[in-house]
Amino acid sequence: MLRCSILLAVSGIFLADALAAQEKGDAMKYVIAIHGGAGTIERAEMTPANEEAHRAGIEKALQTGYDILKKGGTSLDAVEAAIRTLEDNPLFNAGKGAVFTHEGTNELDASIMDGKSLKAGAVAGVEHIKNPISLARLVMEKSPHVLLAGAGAEAFGKKVGVTFVDQKYFYTDERWEALQKVKAGGGSAADKEKHGTVGAVALDQHGNLAAGTSTGGITNKEFGRIGDSPIIGAGTYANNRTCAVSCTGDGEYFIRAVVAHDVSALIAYKQLPVQKAAEEVIAKVGKLGGTGGLIAMDHNGHVAMPFNTSGMYRGTVDADGKITVAIYR
Numbered sequence: 352m353l354r355c356s357i358l359l360a361v362s363g364i365f366l367a368d369a370l371a372a373q374e375k376g377d378a379m380k381y382v383i384a385i386h387g388g389a390g391t392i393e394r395a396e397m398t399p400a401n402e403e404a405h406r407a408g409i410e411k412a413l414q415t416g417y418d419i420l421k422k423g424g425t426s427l428d429a430v431e432a433a434i435r436t437l438e439d440n441p442l443f444n445a446g447k448g449a450v451f452t453h454e455g456t457n458e459l460d461a462s463i464m465d466g467k468s469l470k471a472g473a474v475a476g477v478e479h480i481k482n483p484i485s486l487a488r489l490v491m492e493k494s495p496h497v498l499l500a501g502a503g504a505e506a507f508g509k510k511v512g513v514t515f516v517d518q519k520y521f522y523t524d525e526r527w528e529a530l531q532k533v534k535a536g537g538g539s540a541a542d543k544e545k546h547g548t549v550g551a552v553a554l555d556q557h558g559n560l561a562a563g564t565s566t567g568g569i570t571n572k573e574f575g576r577i578g579d580s581p582i583i584g585a586g587t588y589a590n591n592r593t594c595a596v597s598c599t600g601d602g603e604y605f606i607r608a609v610v611a612h613d614v615s616a617l618i619a620y621k622q623l624p625v626q627k628a629a630e631e632v633i634a635k636v637g638k639l640g641g642t643g644g645l646i647a648m649d650h651n652g653h654v655a656m657p658f659n660t661s662g663m664y665r666g667t668v669d670a671d672g673k674i675t676v677a678i679y680r
């Protein structure tokens with residue numbers, strides 16, 4: 352059943368090798384994996400052009416990360432560069448194309464973690480930073496802190512010289528219309544109108560893991576609301592001893608289930624394979640009533656990408672540069 356549905360994924364995409372390997376308990380090895388958000392993504396509602404555009408966005412992010420890793424670059428560089436391409440792509444809910452708050456503003460969250468040093472950096476509620484993932488990295492590398500929020504994060508951004516943009520830079524018709532729809536529905540809407548987020552996990556030639564996540568959050572959120580994405584241990588986690596994880600979904604549930612660290616803990620304490628650990632944690636989120644998914648890569652380059660929604664934009668590159676992208680369940 353699982354095999355059938357995955358084989359039916361986006362045309363031209365073929366995951367059979369990975370599945371066969373996993374069934375033998377010998378999963379394929381990857382160097383970078385990406386997600387572009389989980390939610391209600393119905394094949395019937397996707398135009399071929401829209402599907403192709405999302406696929407191309409994921410492929411570009413994967414290729415960008417792979418090119419860095421292939422040259423011997425670090426997993427941190429690969430994760431940051433891959434996420435920047437998705438932040439610059441208006442189709443994804445991060446950077447340009449971020450969703451709107453109830454007030455019609457954009458507030459962005461991002462985080463990054465280095466699996467070697469266990470250092471991490473994050474920003475929350477920034478409103479004028481073109482690439483929040485890069486500011487998160489600078490918080491990690493150029494401040495004694497892990498998480499900076501709002502005006503303080505932006506003041507730090509000025510000091511370290513990141514690119515600032517007007518709020519109107521983030522505007523897209525699609526996200527604006529989604530906000531109007533959610534408001535008209537009294538605040539409730541299908542999660543396709545609310546969700547998004549982008550993330551990456553990578554393993555470099557030095558054996559180091561890194562993870563990063565960037566988001567506009569959820570449509571119609573209260574201003575000041577912060578989701579799981581900038582919370583180390585909830586939306587993002589990396590540890591060379593276990594795995595690197597980036598999450599997407601209902602942030603409130605992912606915070607309460609401490610999802611990203613829980614995957615790592617199951618590997619550390621119960622010696623679960625990454626696939627089992629990741630599935631177990633997404634099942635916990637589901638039991639709480641939350642929807643979403645995650646990507647996780649262990650220190651051997653095995654990847655798990657479970658989700659409990661109808662789709663999750665996702666993709667992998669193996670050590671030979673073979674790119675695989677999928678969207679639907």
Ligand code: ASP
Binds near residue numbers: 580600
């Ligand atoms: N996790 C993100 C948040 O709650 C949203 C998403 O991934 O869809 O801010």
